[in-house]
Amino acid sequence: MNKLVFQEGRELDLVATGRLAIDLNTVEVNIPMEETTAFKKYLGGSPANISVALAKLGMKVGFIGRVADDQFGRFITNYLKKTGVDRSNIVVDKSGAKTGLAFTEIKSPKDCSILMYREDAVDLRLNVHDISEEYIASAKALLISGTALAASPSREAVFVALEYARKHGTVVFFDVDYRPYTWHSVEETSVYYNLAAEKCDVIIGTREEFDMMEMITMKGNTDDGVTARKWFDFNARIVVVKHGKEGSYAYTKEGEKITGAVFPVTPVKTFGAGDSYAGGFIYGLMNGMDVAEAMEIGAGSAAIVVQSHSSSEAMPTLEQIREFIANYPKQ
Ligand SMILES: Nc1ncnc2c1ncn2[C@@H]1O[C@H](COP(=O)(O)OP(=O)(O)OP(=O)(O)O)[C@@H](O)[C@H]1O
Numbered sequence: 118m119n120k121l122v123f124q125e126g127r128e129l130d131l132v133a134t135g136r137l138a139i140d141l142n143t144v145e146v147n148i149p150m151e152e153t154t155a156f157k158k159y160l161g162g163s164p165a166n167i168s169v170a171l172a173k174l175g176m177k178v179g180f181i182g183r184v185a186d187d188q189f190g191r192f193i194t195n196y197l198k199k200t201g202v203d204r205s206n207i208v209v210d211k212s213g214a215k216t217g218l219a220f221t222e223i224k225s226p227k228d229c230s231i232l233m234y235r236e237d238a239v240d241l242r243l244n245v246h247d248i249s250e251e252y253i254a255s256a257k258a259l260l261i262s263g264t265a266l267a268a269s270p271s272r273e274a275v276f277v278a279l280e281y282a283r284k285h286g287t288v289v290f291f292d293v294d295y296r297p298y299t300w301h302s303v304e305e306t307s308v309y310y311n312l313a314a315e316k317c318d319v320i321i322g323t324r325e326e327f328d329m330m331e332m333i334t335m336k337g338n339t340d341d342g343v344t345a346r347k348w349f350d351f352n353a354r355i356v357v358v359k360h361g362k363e364g365s366y367a368y369t370k371e372g373e374k375i376t377g378a379v380f381p382v383t384p385v386k387t388f389g390a391g392d393s394y395a396g397g398f399i400y401g402l403m404n405g406m407d408v409a410e411a412m413e414i415g416a417g418s419a420a421i422v423v424q425s426h427s428s429s430e431a432m433p434t435l436e437q438i439r440e441f442i443a444n445y446p447k448q
C-alpha cells in the first residue's frame with residue numbers, strides 16, 4: 118500500500134486523548150475476586166496505556182485529558198512524567214469528579230474480568246475548551262479512543278479534536294475501545310462510533326467491537342472485509358480487525374488483506390493485549406514499517422504484556438519486542 122504520510126517537522130509524534138485512569142490489578146491470581154485481598158495500583162485507561170507503550174518505544178507523546186485533583190490524579194501525572202509523556206495539556210479538574218478505577222480479576226489465564234468504577238468519571242469531563250488546535254497541529258498523529266465518546270462534554274471534545282486533526286493533516290488513529298458499561302444503549306453507541314470512525318485514517322477494533330458498530334445498519338455481518346471496506350469510502354486507509362489469540366487482519370484502501378503474525382503464549386491475564394498491540398502497531402506504521410511488520414511488532418508486544426501483571430508498566434521496549442520475536446520457537 119502507499120504508506121501513510123506523517124507531516125515532518127512536528128514537535129510531537131502523537132497526541133492521545135481520552136481517559137487517564139487507574140488499574141487495580143489483583144495480586145493473587147487464579148482465584149475469584151471475592152477471595153482476593155490485595156490489589157496493585159498501575160496507570161490505566163486504554164489511551165493512557167497506549168501512550169506509555171509509545172513512549173517506551175521512544176516516541177514523543179503528549180496527552181489531552183482531565184485528572185482529578187486528588188492522590189490518584191497526581192499518581193497518574195507523576196507516572197506520565199516518569200515515562201516522558203508531555204502533560205502540558207492535561208487539566209486538573211476541580212469539580213469533584215473521580216478518577217475511573219478498574220479492578221481486575223484473574224480467575225485463570227483465560228478467564229479474566231474487569232470491575233469498573235466509573236460513576237462521575239473525571240475523564241468524561243473533558244470539554245471542547247480543553248482541546249488546543251495548536252497542540253493537535255504540533256503532532257504527526259492523534260489517537261482517539263471510543264470510550265471518550267460515551268458522554269458529553271467529552272464526546273464533543275473528541276469531535277473538535279477530530280476537526281482540528283483533519284484540518285492540519287494530523288493522522289488519526291481510532292482505537293474502538295468499546296466498554297459497554299459506559300454507554301446507555303446500543304443505538305447511541307453505534308451511531309456515535311460510526312460518526313467518529315468516518316473521520317479517522319486508521320481504525321483498530323476487535324470483531325466484537327465492529328459487531329457493535331454494525332448493530333443497526335449492517336446487523337449480522339461477520340465478514341471482516343465487508344467491515345473494513347465501508348470505511349474506505351470515508352477517510353480510512355487501514356482497518357485492523359483483532360481476533361484475540363487467533364491474531365488479527367489488516368485491510369488497506371488499496372485492497373490488500375494482511376494476516377498479522379501472532380505469538381501464542383500462556384498468559385498471566387488476557388487484558389492489556391489490545392493496548393500493547395495498538396502501541397506496537399502505531400509505532401511500526403509511524404517508523405516506516407509496512408503493515409505486516411507493524412502488526413508483528415504489535416503482536417510481539419501483546420504477547421509480552423499478557424504474560425505480565427500490568428498493562429502499562431509492562432509495556433516493552435523495541436529491543437525487548439525484537440528479542441522476544443527472535444527467540445519465539447519457530448512453528
Ligand atoms: N494469549 C495470547 N498470546 C499471544 N498473543 C496474544 C494473546 N492474546 C492476544 N494476543 C495478541 O494481542 C492482539 C490483540 O488481542 P485482542 O484481540 O484480545 O485485543 P483486545 O480484545 O482489544 O484486548 P484487551 O483484552 O486488552 O481489550 C492479538 O491480535 C494478538 O496478537
Ligand SMILES: O=C(O)C[C@@H](O)[C@H](O)C(=O)CO
Binds near residue numbers: 160163166231428
Ligand atoms: O482501559 C481501561 O480502562 C482498563 C485498562 O487500563 C486495562 O488495563 C485494560 O483493560 C487493558 O486492556
